[in-house]
Each structure stands twice: as C-alpha cells, then as structure tokens.
Amino acid sequence: MQSDDFSNPGMLWVARGEKLWMTPAGGSGKSCATCHTEASQGMKGVATRYPAMDPGSARLVNIEGRINLCRARHQQVEAFQYESEELLALTAYVAHQSRGMPVKIEIDAQNRRHFDRGRDLYNRRIGQMNLSCAQCHDQNWGKKLLTDTISQGHGNAYPIYRLEWQNAGSLHRRFRNCLYGVRAELLPAGSAEFLDLELFLAWRARGLPLETPGVRR
Amino acid sequence: MLAIVLIPREARRGEIIPIRIAIQHPMETGFRPDNFGRRIPKNVINSLVCRYNGVEIFRAEMGSGIAANPQLQFYTVAQKSGDIIFEWVDDAGQAGGERAALTVSG
Known part of the structure; x- marks a missing residue:
C-alpha cells in the first residue's frame, strides 16, 4: 500500500x-x-x-x-x-523529495545538548504505566501489544497516513499517542521535548531510507 | 477538494483500461461524537459521476460505511480520444471535480 x-x-x-x-x-x-x-x-x-x-x-x-x-x-x-x-x-x-535517501544525522557540539536530552527522555520511565520508550521499542519490538506488533519506533516515514486516524499526522502526534498509552502528561506538538526526542530518533534511525509518506496501521 | 485520477495516458481502441480515483475527504459517518460529546454531522461524498466524452460510464452512491479518503477503481473500454471527467458532491453541498485526458490510437 x-x-x-x-x-x-x-x-x-x-x-x-x-x-x-x-x-x-x-x-x-x-x-x-x-x-x-x-x-x-x-x-x-x-x-x-x-x-x-x-x-x-x-x-x-x-x-x-x-x-x-x-x-x-x-x-x-x-x-x-x-x-x-x-x-x-x-x-x-x-x-x-528525499524518499529512498538514508537518514544522515550528525551529532556535534551545537546539537549535543538536545541529543542528550532526547536520549534521556527516550530512556526515562514516565507515566502511570512507568514505561520508557526504550522498554517497548528497544527491548520488546516485534512482540505483541494486544493485537499490534510493537514497532522499532523509527521516525523515518513521517508525516504518515495512519489508518487508525483515517488521516495524515506528524511524528509529534504519534508521540502524543504513545504518551497517552503510558498514561503520561501529554506534551504539545512542536514542544522542545518532542524536538529533542525527534533528534535522538533521527540519529537512532541513521542509515534507514526515508519513506515519506509512510502508511501505518 | 483534492483528488488524484490515474488512467493510462494512451490506449488502443477496444482496449479495456482501468480508471482509478482517490479523493481527499473525511467521510464523516455522523455517528461519531466530538471532544465535547456533540454529534459530528454526517458528511460523506454521496454521489460521484464519471463521464467519458460526455457519456456517463460510472456512478457511485456512497454512504457512511465508506472509509475516509475513498479510492474507486473500475474499467471501461477505450473508444476514442477525449476527456474523462469526474464530478462529485458531498452532504455539505461541496462539489468537486477532476479530469484526465486519454489518447486512443488505432
């Protein structure tokens, strides 16, 4: 599709x-x-x-x-x-326009601070469920969460068309979905925390081809 | 309203050609509540017509069971060069249209 x-x-x-x-x-x-x-x-x-x-x-x-x-x-x-x-x-x-080209993020002195904050957020347990991003998307990807396969949590296809939304959405909307899932406080789309996390995820997805616009379940 | 029509640019006379259209539309069912509990009014593309050189070759009447951003595909026989024109209207009274040109040889 x-x-x-x-x-x-x-x-x-x-x-x-x-x-x-x-x-x-x-x-x-x-x-x-x-x-x-x-x-x-x-x-x-x-x-x-x-x-x-x-x-x-x-x-x-x-x-x-x-x-x-x-x-x-x-x-x-x-x-x-x-x-x-x-x-x-x-x-x-x-x-x-960059579809098929590999993600190429370099961490340097300028963005190091944001990168570290993003990585901290990724690995920090949050919400009433007390889950970090890493616990699902690093340690348990490929397993099932109810009927859904847990993804590796890469952001290389965004903005995506998500069938559940019946609409296109940004990576930050997807972040808010995850935060809701772990019963954490919902941050606004475009917030500094989400940008830091986006940078970390892009670094984590380096080498993967861009797929925009992706189609997800 | 935005739509993408996909047809072969060229065809031989008598050839069966696929015609596809995707329309960007929320296709609101009328059953869903908004964040305040109020019912969102039904708004779907209720009728869509396709004409090939002025002759109606396809008509669809859609209801609330059709997903958002509907895609339709059907077939027709290429007869002579001309325009394939889509027209549709939704429950809010908004009309849309899209056209594609077909060149028939032979």
Missing part, C-alpha cells in the same frame, strides 16, 4: 503540498518556489538532515519548524498551526 503511489493515501497530502509550494503567500508575495525553485532539486536530501540547528536563532527545528520560520522571515505571513492540513501537506511534500 505504501510503495504504490496511487494506493498510498499520503500522496494526497504530497499533492496538496505541491500546490502550496507554488502558491504565493503573505505580504512579500513569494511562494516557496520563488526562492527554492523546483522542490525536486532544491529539497532533495534536505529531510535526511533534519531536525537541525537553525543558525539564526540557535534553536533546534524540524521540517515543520523550518517551514514556519521561512513563512515568518521570508513570506511575512503567520505560521501554520502545528498539525494543520497545510503544514502536514507541505512537510510531506518536502520530505517526500
């Missing part, structure tokens, strides 16, 4: 992202294509390096964050809401 571009419902979001890429927005009258031209060239391989440090603000940003920074700095238009149809579509379109 995922590998057939027509059967993959995520391609609807990619197609929508392509339209948004060409659409001028904001006071500047610029579209994404004005600066970046063809996404198939300009955006190829970009998603393999994210989340990355933004030199301007010295903050960690993922593709969603980068799109919103671009909107603020270059298009002078308000940010898309996290998890909005538009942001999902553009993110899927940008990440789709």
